[in-house]
Amino acid sequence: MATASKAPRATTRRLSSPPGTLGLYAKAALPLIPGASNLPFVAGAGGRIPRTTLTLDGVRTDRDQLAAYDRVCGFTLRDELPSTFVHVQAFPLHMALMTDGKFPFGAVGLVHLRNRITQLRPLGADERYDLRVHTMPIQPHPKGKTFTIVSEAHVDGELVWQDASTMLRRGKGDTSAPKPSKRQSPPATPTCPAPSELPFVALWKLGGDLGRRYGAVSGDRNPIHMHAYSAKLLGFPKAIAHGMWTKARCLAALESTLPDAYTVDVTFKRPILLPAKVAFAAEDGSFAVRNRKDDTKIHLEGTVTAA
Amino acid sequence: MTAGPRRVAVIGGNRIPFARSNSKYAHASNQDMLTAALDGLVARYGLEGERLGEVVAGAVLKHSRDFNLTRETVLGSRLAPETPAYDIQQACGTGLQAINLIANKIALGQIDSGIGGGVDTTSDAPIAVGEELRQILLDANRGRSTQDKLKPFLRFRPQHLAPAPPRNEEPRTGLSMGEHQARTGAEWGITREAQDELTYSSHKNLAAAYERGFNDDLVTPYLGLERDQNLRADTSIEKLAKLKPVFGGKSGTMTAGNSTPLSDGAATVLLGSEEWAEEHRLTPLAWFVDAETAAVDYVNGREGLLMAPAYAVPRMLARNGLRLQEFDLYEVHEAFASQVLSTLKAWEDPAFCQTRLGLDQPLGSIDRSKLNVNGSSLAAGHPFAATGGRIVASLAKALHERGGGRGLISICAAGGQGVVAILEA
Structure with missing residues (x-):
């Protein structure tokens, strides 16, 4: 664990409009510059995650953005929001949290390990909802450290949607930490x-x-996704598909089988280098995105269960 | 209106020979070909200037400008322009379903006569612009000011000019029909030898049918073609065995020989009530008894894409109190030899019939000497929507020729669907 002077104080910051992600990405990239993290407004210097909660009230859906999102991910355009679309709405708040000067890591270069979304009921495209986003404490991991960003959507004080995204900061790992494969995906059983x-x-x-x-x-314009050149700068041979696109694409494929209330939980196993042909496999609420020729090479695995 | 359903007569059919893709009919449109088939039928049955109850047809691959393909065809034909028409599309089931719709209206007494059929071209295909360019053009079209109309073109990139031809793949699975059938065939253990044998019979039977003049009053020559261009009268099991697999990888069993080729063509069938046929001094070839359509969940339900007829037939048999063996002729559309053989094997399989069809006993096997006796799609080719009309006309005539009997038609279609029917003479 990081050395800590004193426990961070819990604060709540209310935003009046969604922060622009483009500027935040510029800010997110600053910690990549050697020494920049010593500056007070640049993330990467802290040892603990600040106990900040960001809130944004009265979030509306832009119908054009929804249509464009549905098309790229393969959803049917409906008057309800795909549960992964609400994640996209919360994403600027994630970025704002991670680019905060007190945040211990730079956002660029973080690896998305897992995402779990629970939809208690579908959100209508005309509904206004309130987002709350906060971060859970740092956990040890064999390949570095992980933390989880929790997002919630409320309508008139009622929780309707919850999202937990677990990110890995590669670094000196903790070998005593439980292996993620054992902790996150239970062994195959006759039903699973x-x-x-x-x-x-x-x-x-x-x-x-x-x-x-x-x-x-x-709005997720992380350079590792945008172009082979920018991905190479960050250590990937080619641009890689967004994990949350891959998850959304799976959900779109299962669209006709989803109940109104469900939890969809996925682990991102290995990046998909673009362009690519991949296989989607599914049965009884379990699904996976695999290498099209080698079934044992898993890009993503997940489950959908009624909530 | 009459009291009960009326008997529906299949009076006759007419089609143009089927051509291989980008060959004899390369410059013929769907409307050209459907008009040729329809005018041939009109001439054969003396329907010039006649107002029929309805004409129903369709095409699987259709230009958006052909939104009223069948009505436009009627207007350009020798039928009375007062004959109403409409288009349908149910993939390869289009032709048989169109005929079924005509038959139902005749049975109900809503119309007394009608023509059903279909047409398809894979040569004069509706090529679309790529999705990016399409969105740019649509956005520009929506713009009100000149500036609004020009702004979308800032997004234009030269690669957007690449055309988007129709894709021969299932949208939800990304697999071509052949790849789907390769999986189904492997599940059912369909051998290469069995497929090549069925293919050989198809060519042999169709060639024999032409030789004895069976097709003389079913086919009208068009654009220099007198017989189906894909027919290889001189093919042999040995020649077929030499072809390389095209689906299912290197160890696949499906070849360009035992799969239907892309083709162009049109087919039409004339139906009428008993009274209408009598008034027009036309002899019914057969009666259109019943039809059934089934669909399977090939996406998440672990069923083969082309297995729906295996479900449709037992439902239709039960409704008519018939066993699978109580037919004199069988017309199982040969989309792929492997599809026909998988279907027949499924009906013989006790486990499939019990768990999937909910039957105590398997349907059992059929007498293979009664199957596709005048050749089918492997030899004739398969212009998707035209196949139903080819089969109905051919089976009706074959039943009439043998002086009576009962025939079963089974046609598989994209999207996990299947249309089947019973004819009697």
């Missing part, structure tokens, strides 16, 4: 087959511009 065993459902052809297209509809 291993992702490599799930029956093939579809072949997806992902274009080289997918990262840019999803970046445009989601």
Whole structure:
């Protein structure tokens, strides 16, 4: 664990409008510059995660953005929001939290490990809702440290949607930390087959511009997704598909089978280098995105359960 | 209105020979081909200037400008322009479903006569602009000021000019029909030899049908083609065995020989009530008894894309109190030899019939000498929506020729659907 002087004080910051992600990405990239983290307004210097809660009230849905999002992810355009779309709405708040000067890591280069969304009822596209976003304490991990950002959507004080995104900061790992594969994915049982065993459902052809297209509809313009050149600067051979696009695409494929209230939980196993052809496999609420030729190479695995 | 449903007569059919893609009919549109087939039918049955109850047809691959394809075809034909028409589309089931709709209206007494059929071209295909360019053009079109109209073009990139031809793949699975059938065939253990044998019979039977003049009053020559262009009268099991697999990878069993080729063509069938046929001094070839349509969940339900007819047939048999063996002729559309053989094997399989069809006993096997006796799609080709009309006309004539009997039609379609029907003479 990081050395801590004293426990951070809990604060709540109320935002009046969603922060622009483009400026935040510039800010997010600053910790990559050697020494920049010593500056008070640049993230990466702190040892603990600040106990800040960001709130944004009265969030509205831009119908054009929803239509563009649905098209890129494969959802049918409806008057209800896909549960992953609310994540996109909360994303600027994630960025604002992670680019805060007191935040211990830089946001660029973080690896998305897991995302779990519970929708208690579908949100209507004309409903206004309040977002609350806060971060859970740092956890040790064999490959570094992890933390989880929790987001909630409320309508008139009623919780309707919750999202937990777990991020990995690569670094000196804690070998005593439980291995993620054991902690996060239980072994195959007769009712829950291993992702490599799930029956093939579809072949997806992902274009080289997918990262840019999803970046445009989601505001997540992390350079690792945008272009092979920018991805190379950050250590990836090619641009990689957004984990949350891949999750949304899975959810869109399962659209007709979803109940109104459900939890969809996925772990991101290995990046999808763009362009790509990948296999989608699913059965009885379990699903996976796999290498199209090698069923044992898993990009994403997940489950949907009624909530 | 009459009291009960009326008997529906299949009076006859007419089609143009089916051409291979980008060949004899490369410059013929769907409307050209459907008009040729329809005018041939009109000439054969003396319907010039006649107002029929309805004409129903469709095409699987259709230009958006052909929104009223069948009505436009009627207006350009020798039928009375007062004959109403409409289009339908149910993938490869289009033709048979169109005929079924005509038959139902005749049975109910809403119309006394009608023509059902279909047409398809894979040569004169509706190519669309790419999705990005389409969005730019639509946004520009929505703009009110000149500036609004020009602004979307800032997004234009030269690569947007690449055309988007129709894709031969299921939208929800990303697999072509052949790849789907390769999986189904492997599940049912369909061998290469069995597929090549069925293919050989199809060519042999169609060639024999042409030789004995069976098709003389079913087919009208068009654009220099007198017989189906795909027909290889001289093919052999040995020649077919040499072809390389095209679906299912290197160890696949499906070849360009035992799969239907992309083709162009049109087919039409004339139906009428008993009274209408009598008034017009036309002899019914057969009666259109019943039809059934089924669909399967090939996306999440672990059923094969082309297995819906296996479900439709037992439902139709039960409704008519018939066993699978109580037919004199079987017309199982040969989308792929593997599809026909998978369907027949499923009906023989006790586990499939029990768990999937909910039957105590399997449907059992059929006498293969009664299957596709005048050839089918592997030899004739398969212009998607035209196949139903080809089969109905051909089976009706074959039943009439043998002096009576009962025939079963089974046609699989994209989207996990299947249309089946019973004819009697």
